Amino acid sequence: MFCIASFIVLSILGIFSATNRQLAKEALDCVFHRVTFRPCTTGFDKKMKAKLVGGLLTRSVPVAKFISKYFEVLSWIFVALFLLSIAFGVRGLVLYYTTGSCNGLNSTGLCVFDPKGENVATSATNCPTSATSAKDLTLANVNLSTFAVKNPNSPEKIVFIGCYECDYSRKAYPVMIKLVDKYAPEFVFAHFPVKGNTNHLAEVAYCVYQQSQDKYWQLNDIFFHADKTVMETEAFVNDTLTQLGVDVGEVNACLFDPNTARTVQNQVTELEKTGLFGTPTVFINGEALVGPKPYRVYAIALRGLFFWLTK
Amino acid sequence: MNIDHIRQDFPIFQQQHNGKPIIYFDSACQSLRPQVVIDAIDSYYLRSSACMGRSMHYLAAEVTRLCDESRKTVAKFLNASKKDEIIFTRNTTEGINLVAHSQQFKKGDVILISDKEHNSNLLPWQQLVQKQGVILKIIPSQVDNTFDLDAFEKLLSLNVKLVAIGSTSNLDGLTIPMAPIIKKAHAAGALVILDAAQTAPHQRIDVKTLNVDFLAFSGHKMLGPSGTGILYGKHSLLEKMDPFLVGGETVSSTTYETGVFLPPPEKFEAGLQDYAGIIGLGAAINYLQKIGFDAIQNQEHLLNAALTEEMLKISGITLIGPDDPRLRGGICSFYKKGTDSHQIALMLDQMANIEIRSGQHCVHSWFHAHDLAGSVRVSFYFYNTLGEVEAFLDNFHQIEKVL
Numbered sequence: 001m002f003c004i005a006s007f008i009v010l011s012i013l014g015i016f017s018a019t020n021r022q023l024a025k026e027a028l029d030c031v032f033h034r035v036t037f038r039p040c041t042t043g044f045d046k047k048m049k050a051k052l053v054g055g056l057l058t059r060s061v062p063v064a065k066f067i068s069k070y071f072e073v074l075s076w077i078f079v080a081l082f083l084l085s086i087a088f089g090v091r092g093l094v095l096y097y098t099t100g101s102c103n104g105l106n107s108t109g110l111c112v113f114d115p116k117g118e119n120v121a122t123s124a125t126n127c128p129t130s131a132t133s134a135k136d137l138t139l140a141n142v143n144l145s146t147f148a149v150k151n152p153n154s155p156e157k158i159v160f161i162g163c164y165e166c167d168y169s170r171k172a173y174p175v176m177i178k179l180v181d182k183y184a185p186e187f188v189f190a191h192f193p194v195k196g197n198t199n200h201l202a203e204v205a206y207c208v209y210q211q212s213q214d215k216y217w218q219l220n221d222i223f224f225h226a227d228k229t230v231m232e233t234e235a236f237v238n239d240t241l242t243q244l245g246v247d248v249g250e251v252n253a254c255l256f257d258p259n260t261a262r263t264v265q266n267q268v269t270e271l272e273k274t275g276l277f278g279t280p281t282v283f284i285n286g287e288a289l290v291g292p293k294p295y296r297v298y299a300i301a302l303r304g305l306f307f308w309l310t311k
Numbered sequence: 312m313n314i315d316h317i318r319q320d321f322p323i324f325q326q327q328h329n330g331k332p333i334i335y336f337d338s339a340c341q342s343l344r345p346q347v348v349i350d351a352i353d354s355y356y357l358r359s360s361a362c363m364g365r366s367m368h369y370l371a372a373e374v375t376r377l378c379d380e381s382r383k384t385v386a387k388f389l390n391a392s393k394k395d396e397i398i399f400t401r402n403t404t405e406g407i408n409l410v411a412h413s414q415q416f417k418k419g420d421v422i423l424i425s426d427k428e429h430n431s432n433l434l435p436w437q438q439l440v441q442k443q444g445v446i447l448k449i450i451p452s453q454v455d456n457t458f459d460l461d462a463f464e465k466l467l468s469l470n471v472k473l474v475a476i477g478s479t480s481n482l483d484g485l486t487i488p489m490a491p492i493i494k495k496a497h498a499a500g501a502l503v504i505l506d507a508a509q510t511a512p513h514q515r516i517d518v519k520t521l522n523v524d525f526l527a528f529s530g531h532k533m534l535g536p537s538g539t540g541i542l543y544g545k546h547s548l549l550e551k552m553d554p555f556l557v558g559g560e561t562v563s564s565t566t567y568e569t570g571v572f573l574p575p576p577e578k579f580e581a582g583l584q585d586y587a588g589i590i591g592l593g594a595a596i597n598y599l600q601k602i603g604f605d606a607i608q609n610q611e612h613l614l615n616a617a618l619t620e621e622m623l624k625i626s627g628i629t630l631i632g633p634d635d636p637r638l639r640g641g642i643c644s645f646y647k648k649g650t651d652s653h654q655i656a657l658m659l660d661q662m663a664n665i666e667i668r669s670g671q672h673c674v675h676s677w678f679h680a681h682d683l684a685g686s687v688r689v690s691f692y693f694y695n696t697l698g699e700v701e702a703f704l705d706n707f708h709q710i711e712k713v714l
Contacts, residue, residue, distance in 0.1 A: 043651075
């Protein structure tokens, strides 16, 4: 059994060293014999055992004795651990591909492919939440009727909860728009303020939506790409609205209407019912994805593993 | 003999591996080389790297002179009647093969060998059995592996053409009683070839006194370069023998139909020879003679006695050959039932750079006949020390704990 594990390890080491290459060849020969239920004739396992035990004998006789006595058993354990680690490695790779994290969807555990945890990072909401994990996030009993919606009545539904000044939302939003443009699901954008004073921007966006849905989505794109240091200023908002060709007077009237502030506040209250603890939080067909995910992860959540085969 | 002083002549002892010195106990396989031998080889390539005996120029004359000197040195070393009885070969194996292929054998001729021959003195004769129909008979050893003269005499009553026998065994270090064996063989009308690969490095050999017909040995076991060997043959016999390999330097002239072969040794030295090796071998023999075989044997016996005494105390250890170390020269070969000799060798190497031989030492036939997997063989030479033997024993005792 030792030769199987050795062959794999030595094959990798053999890329860099001729000595290990020769040992890998011996190990392979040994593996071939073992898988055909014949004893290893090269003496590879004995050779490696002797080298190992010989080296240990000069340091600790009891350890050398133990290794010598239980070499075969230890080899099996080593191989089992090796195979287990390979299985976990493959699992991590698959999970990373499908969820953006080696440890599963929304998991914040260390992932070698995303060591900084960028795929699960969020801007915290600073609001009390009932959710203890991403699994508890839900859209049940959340009234989304007042939020902006694209492609209504599509059977596939995406709810994007983000904040204009949250860097992670700003990263996820264009990815999401690309997905929406391609697959045309029902797409609800829900602004939840976590950074800066974006409540006012949410109200502006709400008012523009009442005037023109097309202009609203354009405005959303501008807000998610704008310089955060100026986007809260009145001048920026007015210039943006003017450039979009929006009736600024009508928007201002809407903003002065107390119902607008109340509605936007109600929207926040509704969103809090999801239990969200950070933005962006995206619900795709009811499943919550916390943090900015790569495109493939959103697409898989929407269309499955073979999303690239679907239209 | 000042061992410390002698060890300074061997550059390999200056080297360390993994921070530890090398303890070389595998001289029966190949000895280490002193600086004078290395210098002699270097000297050929630096000062006279040309062909021997063919060209007329100065360098050719110089290499011819040096190789001739070596041949004379070997002849003197063996007390041969003339230097033309000395044939340079690559090793003992080639020397034995030369005799096997050049001597005239006919179907039914009997060849005697002992039951513990090195493959080099077994396979050439087995080939003759298959190709020429000769009969190969094995002389059984006594229980303690010593030579059985009675059994030998009985076998001599057959139509024995040749006795081919190792004068000192690489398995157990035992030296056979050469003189009576040769005498009895001659009396029975048989020729004798001695495989002296393990004798020449350790004992004085006098081919004239022994009256041996052929004797082969290697340079690499006696401080000489690897790829060098000697076949001694009585000139009268060599003259009658056909050449084994033919080609350049074996003939005085050729036509499209035939060639005129030179007398020995030239007719047996086909093609360009290893001149550097031949010169190096001469230097090695000179060095050995300066040390002296009495001193060499005394040192080997001292070391073998120290090792044997301790090994006999270890339960489960079986020595191959007699317990008396004086009979085993510089070799102590042993095994422990159920223990893999290779593992012991690898552990000794790993622990303290102790280089020994394990396995069947090219004497597979003996191990198969005795149903043994192999043995550990410690083989000394005069450059080894008692301190090294102690190091071996210390480490072996450690290994015992995990066996």
